[in-house]
Structure formats: C-alpha cells, structure tokens
Amino acid sequence: MDVVPQVPYVDSVDTRYLESLLGYNARRAALSIIEVFLQRMAVYDLRPVDFSVMSLITHNPGITSKQLSNSLNILAPNLVAMVNGLEKKGMISRRPHPHDGRAMGLHLTDSGIEIMRRAEKTASKLEIESTPNLSTSERKTLLRLLQKVYFKP
Amino acid sequence: MDVVPQVPYVDSVDTRYLESLLGYNARRAALSIIEVFLQRMAVYDLRPVDFSVMSLITHNPGITSKQLSNSLNILAPNLVAMVNGLEKKGMISRRPHPHDGRAMGLHLTDSGIEIMRRAEKTASKLEIESTPNLSTSERKTLLRLLQKVYFKP
DNA sequence: TATTGTTATACTCTATAACTATA
DNA sequence: TATAGTTATAGAGTATAACAATA
Numbered sequence: 001m002d003v004v005p006q007v008p009y010v011d012s013v014d015t016r017y018l019e020s021l022l023g024y025n026a027r028r029a030a031l032s033i034i035e036v037f038l039q040r041m042a043v044y045d046l047r048p049v050d051f052s053v054m055s056l057i058t059h060n061p062g063i064t065s066k067q068l069s070n071s072l073n074i075l076a077p078n079l080v081a082m083v084n085g086l087e088k089k090g091m092i093s094r095r096p097h098p099h100d101g102r103a104m105g106l107h108l109t110d111s112g113i114e115i116m117r118r119a120e121k122t123a124s125k126l127e128i129e130s131t132p133n134l135s136t137s138e139r140k141t142l143l144r145l146l147q148k149v150y151f152k153p
Numbered sequence: 154m155d156v157v158p159q160v161p162y163v164d165s166v167d168t169r170y171l172e173s174l175l176g177y178n179a180r181r182a183a184l185s186i187i188e189v190f191l192q193r194m195a196v197y198d199l200r201p202v203d204f205s206v207m208s209l210i211t212h213n214p215g216i217t218s219k220q221l222s223n224s225l226n227i228l229a230p231n232l233v234a235m236v237n238g239l240e241k242k243g244m245i246s247r248r249p250h251p252h253d254g255r256a257m258g259l260h261l262t263d264s265g266i267e268i269m270r271r272a273e274k275t276a277s278k279l280e281i282e283s284t285p286n287l288s289t290s291e292r293k294t295l296l297r298l299l300q301k302v303y304f305k306p
Numbered sequence: 307t308a309t310t311g312t313t314a315t316a317c318t319c320t321a322t323a324a325c326t327a328t329a
Numbered sequence: 330t331a332t333a334g335t336t337a338t339a340g341a342g343t344a345t346a347a348c349a350a351t352a
Contacts, residue, residue, distance in 0.1 A: 006251075007215065007251045007258060008214045008258070008260075009215040009250055009258055010214075010215050010217070010258075013213050013220050013223075015209065015224055016212070017208055017212050018209065019300065020296070021276060021280065022186055022283065022292065022295065022296060023183065023186040023190050023201065023279075023283065024205065025296055025299035025303075026179065026182050026186055028226075028303040029299040029300075030176065030182075031226075031303070032303035033175055033176040033179055034176055048180075052171060052177065055170055056168065056171065060163045060166050060167055061163075062162040063166060064163070067166050070166075071168055073181075073184075095160055096160075097160075097162055098159075098160045098162055099162060105162055105163075126176075130175065130176065130302075131175060131301075133301045134298065139175065141294065141298065142175065142295070142298040142299075142302070143173070143175060143178055145291055145294065145295040145298070146175075146178040146181070146182040146295070147172065147178055147182075148284075148286045149186065149284050149286070149295070150181040150182045
C-alpha cells in the first residue's frame with residue numbers, strides 16, 4: 001500500500017492544469033516574445049509601446065493622440081509623457097491639425113523616419129528569432145488565431 | 154493627379170503593420186482573455202496571479218515559495234505579500250517543510266479547497282467564453298502553438 | 307454640451323539590494 | 330559558501346478626476 005506522508009512536500013512541480021488554460025499560455029507566450037523584442041529594440045531606445053506609437057505615426061502621418069489612444073488601448077493621460085519623450089528625442093514633431101483646432105497631428109522627423117526604417121526591419125526579423133520552434137506555416141496560423149481571439153465583431 | 158495636402162491628417166487609422174507582428178497580437182489576445190478572467194474570478198476575489206498560485210498549491214500540496222517563484226516567473230519578494238494575503242483570507246496555511254528547515258510548505262485549507270473547486274470549474278468554462286470566435290479544434294491548435302512559443306528546450 | 311489634450315495623482319506590477327536563518 | 334524567505338524600496342505601468350481650449 002502507498003503511504004501518504006503526514007506533511008507532503010513537492011519534488012517536481014506539476015504545472016499541467018495551468019498549461020491547459022489559454023489565458024495562462026497566451027500571457028507566457030506574449031512575455032516570451034516581448035523579452036526578445038526588448039533586447040533587439042534596445043539599440044533604438046524603443047520600448048514595445050514606443051515602437052507601436054512610432055509605427056502608427058509612420059503609417060498614419062498626422063495621427064492624433066486621441067487616435068493613438070483608441071487604436072492601442074492606451075489612456076490619453078498616459079500618452080502625454082510618451083509623446084513628449086519621442087518629441088524630445090527628435091523622432092517626431094507636432095503640427096496643428098488642419099481641421100480641428102483642439103488636436104495636434106503627429107509626424108515623423110527625418111531622424112524618426114530613418115530610425116523606424118531600421119526598427120521595422122529589426123521587428124520583422126524578430127518574428128522568426130522569437131519563435132524558432134515554429135514553422136512558417138505555424139507562425140501564420142498562430143497570427144490568424146490570435147487575431148480571432150481579440151478582434152471584436 | 155493626386156494632391157498631397159500640405160499638412161496630412163488621418164481619417165481611419167491603418168493598423169495593418171502592427172497586426173502583422175506576433176508580439177503585438179499575442180499581447181492583445183492575452184489581455185483580451187485576461188479581461189474576461191478578471192470579471193469571472195472577481196466573485197472569488199482572485200486575480201489571475203492569485204489563481205495561478207492557488208492552482209499550483211492545489212495540484213502540488215506542500216509546494217514552497219521558491220518553487221512557485223520558479224514555476225510562475227514571479228520574483229520571491231513579490232510573492233511574500235501575495236502568500237500572506239491568501240493566508241490571511243484563510244485559503245492556505247503554511248507548515249514547516251519536512252526536509253528543509255529554511256522552507257515553508259504551502260497547503261490549501263478546507264475553505265481554500267472549496268473555493269478552488271469552484272474557481273477551476275469557472276476557469277474551464279471561461280476557455281470558451283473568452284474565445285467565442287474559435288472552434289474547439291482552433292482552440293486546441295492555439296494552445297499547442299502558444300506552448301511551442303514559450304517552452305524552452 | 308461634448309471632445310482633445312493636459313496636469314495631478316494613486317494604485318498596481320515588477321525589480322534590486324540587503325538581511326536572517328538554515329543548508 | 331549557497332539558498333529560502335523576508336524587508337525595504339524604487340521604478341514601470343495603468344487608472345481616475347478635473348481643468349483649459351476648442352468643437
């Protein structure tokens with residue numbers, strides 16, 4: 001007969017239940033990719049959130065803080081210091097919005113354009129480096145399924 | 154000929170580039186699932202991290218803080234308040250580790266067992282509720298691919 | 307009256323250094 | 330000498346309320 005010890009202890013941790021949960025795995029996977037992102041983007045002095053903001057300005061010249069706030073799920077007050085920082089580093093400039101006197105349009109400077117040209121190249125290479133265990137087809141499937149999770153109808 | 158405005162502005166934001174990046178999508182998907190998790194687990198007064206800790210204690214009676222720290226990637230100092238809180242709420246108890254005088258083994262109380270029985274049932278139902286756009290087979294594929302991303306060899 | 311951008315502020319999360327007691 | 334648990338503390342990240350200027 002098996003003997004149950006009076007006070008049990010653990011030799012090797014059983015994580016199988018947590019590993020059956022999507023939320024747990026999604027968070028672990030996201031952190032794992034972001035870890036590589038942080039390392040590779042450090043040369044540009046860009047955190048993931050800075051890269052997201054800069055990338056949206058790159059592909060949407062004249063975008064406003066309000067539009068960034070909506071697109072990236074970042075609260076407006078938390079964007080202020082971020083945008084100020086990017087402006088102070090000479091990567092973006094603010095110009096009055098042509099049709100709305102309350103808003104400011106955000107634009108890349110020449111320096112910002114050059115940095116983002118290289119940073120987006122790094123980000124694309126990073127796709128493979130951060131998921132070396134995935135095949136090209138698995139990577140494509142994963143992207144599609146992740147979008148199905150958070151895209152709201 | 155097309156006319157480029159002197160100061161461009163944005164009507165609808167183009168997010169296609171960001172949506173081509175795994176890290177961006179993984180983070181958005183994780184946050185989307187965790188949002189549902191927060192709502193459903195509020196009745197048990199458990200945050201995601203509390204649930205993870207409680208679940209590991211459930212399936213590993215006598216687990217130590219050090220083992221929790223390693224398994225969940227939580228730094229030891231940040232576990233102290235967490236474990237104290239769970240003990241104060243009467244969900245877990247600490248007992249001396251049978252083979253290591255420095256360590257304390259963590260165990261569920263009767264109340265903790267009952268709460269986790271219900272909480273894990275809620276967590277399992279939540280799999281489907283938080284990803285209504287996925288089929289059963291897609292959910293299974295997503296889980297497998299997420300694990301392939303963060304499982305280190 | 308509603309919205310954009312802003313200030314001030316608070317709360318949570320994460321990280322580091324240093325101590326104690328045991329191994 | 331190294332490790333488990335702890336304290337204190339600092340820095341990010343995220344959240345709310347309230348205001349000025351403009352719509």
